[in-house]
Amino acid sequence: MSAPRPAAVIVLAAGEGTRMKSTTPKVLHELCGRSLVDHMLSVARGLEPERLIVVIGHAREQVAEALAKTSPDAHQVVQEQQNGTGHAVRTVLEAVGAIEGTVLVTYGDTPLLRTETLRALLTRHDEDGNAVTVLTAHVPDPTGYGRIIRDATGAVLEIIEHRDATPEQRAITEMNSGVYAFDGTLLADAVKRVSTANSQGEEYLTDVLAILRAEGHRVGAHIAADFAEVEGVNNKVQLSFARRVLNDRILTEHMLNGVTVIDPASTWIDAGVTLEADAVVHPGTQLHGATRIGAGAEIGPGSTLTDTVVGEGAVVRNAVCVSSEIGPRASVGPFAYLRPGTRLGAKGKIGTYVETKNATIGEGSKIPHLTYVGDATIGTGSNIGAGCVFVNYDGVQKRHTTIGDHVRVGSDNMLIAPVEVGDGAYTAAGSVITNDVPPGAMGVARSRQRNVEGWVFRRRAGTASAEAARRALEAGNDT
Ligand code: UD1
Numbered sequence: 001m002s003a004p005r006p007a008a009v010i011v012l013a014a015g016e017g018t019r020m021k022s023t024t025p026k027v028l029h030e031l032c033g034r035s036l037v038d039h040m041l042s043v044a045r046g047l048e049p050e051r052l053i054v055v056i057g058h059a060r061e062q063v064a065e066a067l068a069k070t071s072p073d074a075h076q077v078v079q080e081q082q083n084g085t086g087h088a089v090r091t092v093l094e095a096v097g098a099i100e101g102t103v104l105v106t107y108g109d110t111p112l113l114r115t116e117t118l119r120a121l122l123t124r125h126d127e128d129g130n131a132v133t134v135l136t137a138h139v140p141d142p143t144g145y146g147r148i149i150r151d152a153t154g155a156v157l158e159i160i161e162h163r164d165a166t167p168e169q170r171a172i173t174e175m176n177s178g179v180y181a182f183d184g185t186l187l188a189d190a191v192k193r194v195s196t197a198n199s200q201g202e203e204y205l206t207d208v209l210a211i212l213r214a215e216g217h218r219v220g221a222h223i224a225a226d227f228a229e230v231e232g233v234n235n236k237v238q239l240s241f242a243r244r245v246l247n248d249r250i251l252t253e254h255m256l257n258g259v260t261v262i263d264p265a266s267t268w269i270d271a272g273v274t275l276e277a278d279a280v281v282h283p284g285t286q287l288h289g290a291t292r293i294g295a296g297a298e299i300g301p302g303s304t305l306t307d308t309v310v311g312e313g314a315v316v317r318n319a320v321c322v323s324s325e326i327g328p329r330a331s332v333g334p335f336a337y338l339r340p341g342t343r344l345g346a347k348g349k350i351g352t353y354v355e356t357k358n359a360t361i362g363e364g365s366k367i368p369h370l371t372y373v374g375d376a377t378i379g380t381g382s383n384i385g386a387g388c389v390f391v392n393y394d395g396v397q398k399r400h401t402t403i404g405d406h407v408r409v410g411s412d413n414m415l416i417a418p419v420e421v422g423d424g425a426y427t428a429a430g431s432v433i434t435n436d437v438p439p440g441a442m443g444v445a446r447s448r449q450r451n452v453e454g455w456v457f458r459r460r461a462g463t464a465s466a467e468a469a470r471r472a473l474e475a476g477n478d479t
């Protein structure tokens with residue numbers, strides 16, 4: 001469906017949202033990796049408006065700062081006092097001047113509204129040649145909403161707020177969503193003439209309909225097919241509902257694009273995440289931020305990835321990965337923690353109970369078990385034995401460890417940074433490596449073993465150990 005590009009979209013987001021019972025401003029509450037208002041701005045961008053305007057007021061420093069980072073293309077207009085939706089729009093038009101063309105007004109707290117629904121509203125507005133077209137919906141319980149008042153022919157007359165409505169009007173189930181397409185020039189003029197003669201003493205944007213109609217302009221409505229789309233988020237129950245619905249939409253889109261999601265009910269994928277076809281997402285997995293999953297990769301079960309890039313065919317099980325890169329056909333977990341700056345090469349392995357941070361691990365290199373690797377560079381084809389610690393912190397500073405290609409670091413090594421193990425070198429199990437190991441050398445840094453013969457018979461006489469040893473010696477099993 002092609003719809004005309006609006007001249008502007010104005011997103012009203014100045015209200016306080018007291019029912020969230022939160023110190024976070026309402027429109028900054030997060031779902032699927034974006035704030036409420038960022039969702040609305042993203043939906044609005046789908047219409048390719050010439051201008052994107054957002055009205056802020058309550059907690060405006062915080063909201064302004066957040067929006068400057070996430071939506072720098074949105075022009076911010078401050079409404080110092082929230083004197084009503086009409087006042088909010090008037091404030092914008094006084095700040096930026098009358099806008100010629102179609103102006104779409106919407107709220108910052110309706111994250112389920114779809115771009116297609118706004119397109120349908122704009123198309124109706126354009127085709128009917130209206131001065132204003134309001135998006136409405138029939139709802140099971142319209143309590144609190146403005147009601148759409150129509151005449152016997154079905155023509156829209158006006159919008160009456162719930163608290164200003166008569167019992168007969170309150171019986172109307174068609175509600176005002178608060179989303180409208182306006183002729184910008186007519187809006188700029190009419191919004192100046194909205195009165196405050198209502199129960200709240202506010203300037204109601206809804207009054208613009210009656211004003212324009214009284215002047216002989218066409219006023220229309222477009223009924224949304226799905227009323228859930230226009231329901232705002234006012235408390236945390238509605239926030240969790242909206243999050244679930246948005247998540248379902250995101251998963252559905254990925255599945256239609258060829259991604260396998262084993263258990264949608266326990267899978268959470270942010271709006272900004274990308275997955276290629278044939279990726280498999282196992283239960284209990286969360287993909288956040290700018291995470292990208294390559295074709296055929298398997299993620300989960302029980303994994304949380306944030307801003308992490310996973311290459312084709314890689315496998316990530318029971319892992320937490322933050323700002324990391326996992327190469328094609330590499331393997332991570334189960335039970336691994338990849339902290340920021342981890343870069344695992346193709347076919348590499350970060351195994352079980354392994355933590356990494358700021359570490360580049362070359363192609364085919366493996367860190368299979370029980371190891372911490374921080375501030376390190378590991379070449380290609382190397383193996384780090386079980387239970388190693390890259391000792392990167394001297395109590396004051398972080399220092400770097402460099403491991404070459406095809407190195408074999410023995411189990412239970414402490415590599416005291418700064419230190420370098422050259423290409424093809426080995427280190428002995430149980431070593432504390434404080435000096436560089438040259439290429440091809442074996443670094444041994446541990447004391448020699450001595451056995452004190454018969455110690456158990458003398459010092460632990462009569463114990464089960466002494467008895468077992470006696471039996472072994474008698475059987476000649478004394479190797
Ligand atoms: C409004 C509509 C009502 C509609 C309902 C749908 C009016 C008079 N009423 O009622 O017909 O059914 O929305 O949800 O418009 N805002 C500002 N500045 C203000 C006042 C509000 O930016 O001065 C913003 C709020 O942040 C909010 C939105 O506008 O996102 C709606 O404001 P709210 O006060 O919640 O309006 P309702 O009383 O719900």
Ligand code: CA
Binds near residue numbers: 232
């Ligand atoms: Ca509201």
